Amino acid sequence: MGIQREPFPAALARWTLDEFSVIGTVAHVLAQDLPEAVRLLELDLDWMSMAPEVISLAEVVDRGLVPLAEGRTQHNKLLVDPWAAAPRPADHSRRPQEEGSAC
Incomplete structure (x- = not known):
């Protein structure tokens, strides 16, 4: 239900x-x-073991929600690109942010 702004x-x-x-x-x-999340981001973790690929929105139920509900997930995180046509490897590289661009 979330937190509603109005009754x-x-x-x-x-x-x-x-x-x-x-x-x-x-x-x-x-x-x-938040402090723990920031600490984890500072570590040099193998993010590919946690979220190795990005899936399309069309795959969220079969490859995301159903495995989660059935307790058979293979990874800690699920990355979804609503505009993707097909799954692709996740890119966890850290690139310097361009000046003036948002995160």
């Missing part, structure tokens, strides 16, 4: 009668997670 009307009676379960989570705690 959002919900048919709670219908949810109750249909016995919906709503479970919330906050995936990251900024004060705890």
Whole structure:
């Protein structure tokens, strides 16, 4: 559901009668997670072992969500290029940022 900017009307009676379960989570705690994420980025890790390829949006279900749901993922991260026509090897090289360009 995410964090809504405005109050959002919900048919709670219908949810109750249909016995919906709503479970919330906050995936990251900024004060705890950001320092560790920055530390990991500074290391010379083998990122190819974590995310060796980039897949297309059309492949997200079969090659991403289904393996995740079934507990048979092969890698820690899934890189998706919504405009890609086919999978390609991931490029984890660190190139100097050009002056004036965004990250």
